[in-house]
Amino acid sequence: MSAPGRLRRFAIRTGAVAAKEATHAVRDPRTLYLALGMPVVLLVIFGFGISFDVEDVPIAVVDQDRTPDSRALERSLTTGHEFVVAARPDDPAEVDRLFRERTVSAALVVPRGFAREWAAGRRAPVQLLVDGSDGVGAQSVLGNASAALRAEGRRRLAAETGGAAAPLAAEVRLLFNPALRSAVFFVPGLIAYILYIVGVLLTALTIAREQERGNLEQLFATPVGRLEVMLGKLLPYLALGLLQALLVLAFGMAVFEMPLRGSLGVLGLGTLLFLAGALAQGLFISSVAGSQQVATQAGALSSLLPGVLLSGFVFPVENMPLLLRALASVFPARYYVDLLRGVMLRGNGFDALWGDFLGLGVFCLAAVALATLGFRRRLA
Amino acid sequence: MTRAGLGAVVRKELRQxxxxxxxxxxxxxxPLVQLMVFGHAVSFDIDNVDVAVCDLDDSAASRTLARRLVADGTFQPVGPLPDCTRPEQALLDGRAxxxxxFPAGLERDLAAGxxxxxxxxxxxxxxxxxxxASVAAQAFxxxxxxxxQRERLAGLRSAQGFERPVPTLTVQSRLFYNPRMQSAIFMVPGVAAMLLLLITTVGTAMGIARERELGTLEQVMVTPLRPAELILGKVAPFVLVGLLDVVVALVVSSWMFDVPIRGSLLVVFAGTLLYLLSTVGLGLFISTVSSSQQQAFMVGFFVMMPAILLSGFMTPVENMPDWLQPIAWVNPVRYYVEVLRGALLKAAGFRDLGLQFGALAAFGTTILAASIVRFRKRLA
Structure with missing residues (x-):
């Protein structure tokens, strides 16, 4: 048989499997709606819901000094929108109870004699107590409050010198995301996370379902090869996935004002590779799982974990221990998050992002190969 | 309800x-592996910010400043800027x-005031x-x-013959419950809540959807078993698995991540039981609105992902916009995370966590009742 003829047959068989799989997907419109609607709804909810910006944090003020000086200190915290005084206990020991009841997240304690110490030119100490059980919040609260108090200290010192300008000042400029909006940083990560999970889930059950119902034996009786089955199953979902990606990216740009500073071609190619990899990962799980229940758990765990944790979406991969960094490099989510941020925020092209393309491409090929091999083992 | 019927279903499910x-x-x-990976991967600690310095003054004063900037380890020097006229380039390349x-004439201007x-x-x-990074640079x-300023003021005063020394405002900050700000200590309770939800909700939903898909649910219904017995028998094994997972999670987190157990274990387990009531109830409800395992899986994810990400385990719930707050109010994951953090880190008791226990109990009974009603209706 000639090579072109073989290729033609390959294409026809793959097409037949793809057509069957597409019919299957279209006949189940509920799953289809979920697959298309879910990513958009999730993106909107998460894009607005996940934010590290803290505002109106309830604090307690324990003012044991009760002087104009101590009140000025309190005002330095509450003039911005960062803090609101929610309690005024007399005793600092009560702060612990307020933390346990979650009434306040921080407390300012101005000890008796604060104004006297300052006037005498000595060290005038104040205490800042922060509830450390909520990590992210605690860190920003601590940072904001100490910055405000430091500024107050500087203002008072300047008043002593007769209002002279600070001898040394910083002019800080933030690049790429000047307003430090959480959304600008998170939306690319969210897009990757959502596409990854939905991609794996779409295909994770396909083969396991056929196996559970005994349809697989019927498929074995046909002349269709394993690679043809795999590609045939992959293609319709890839089309669905691309539609999903388009929707999610469009929403991300419209709702969260995400910029697209780089080229659409780079973004499209990267998205295609990422989706194919995620879908192939689902197929691999499906071909070795044996039952839909196992496939679900395995699919969920293998996409959620790398999607949230090992992708750099929230936690920088560079800070992780070596073993986890190695694990993160295996999964495609990390490369895709990096690629999205590069293309959208910094306007990077192929020259800066070739490493990500390499990672995505290798994963995609390996996943298709593994899925095909895993499928064969079940045949025997 | 007969105890024999219930026991038979539980035994059958456990065997399966x-x-x-x-x-x-x-x-x-x-879950065990996940917990370990999560505990190690998740870190909000920012310990090395790469800084590139451009010293246009190249004087003793500017060199001292540059040295002191990186002295405390917050900033990591990555060498001088390659091109001082285009400092953005180093940021664009990701080098820093x-x-x-430091501007030219820094030393001269400082000396001249x-x-x-x-x-x-x-x-x-x-x-x-x-x-x-901007707060740290500003603070430096x-x-x-x-x-x-203080040096100048002191000089000024001694020249004018003042006796009074220069005062200082000192801020002592203290982090409660997690003084060294270890990320694992506040993340691990959140991760445990997430894993419990994934396992018990998906497990319950898939288990029932599977029987429906395979047509065995009808067979069970012709037996003298009552719907309530069937449901309780179906969810009981997952409650057991969930409790077992909590024990494993507690052991691992205190042994590997030094998560303290400051409060009473009774509070922890009472909270866990109420939480499991909610998670299996949710799974049951999902199974009543889906006709196949794939649908159960998709719907399950659609519900669980927002529940997890908006639970406050990564970002504070208070940061969410007002229109998303209702989701937070009915989110059992959120209350369970608060119970775990409260009991483990803050030694909070039943009285401190009254709201959380009430909310969990209300959610659990409502969702369980709703799904039993729906389950009956679908069978009739």
């Missing part, structure tokens, strides 16, 4: 879980997170790192400015 060679490891070991430019402005460029792509220069 035990017989699936892949399912049981999935339910017990997968921060670029600092003229204000000096130091330019600090910060990569804002990651708002957490961006904010941290503020501290130097205060030092200079």
């Amino acid at each position: 879980i035990g017989r699936d060679r892949r399912l049981l490891p999935m339910l017990i070991f997968a 997170d921060v670029a600092v430019l 003229r204000p000096v402005e130091v330019q600090v460029l910060v990569d804002g792509t990651n708002p957490t790192i961006g904010r941290f 220069l503020d501290a130097r400015a205060a030092e200079l």
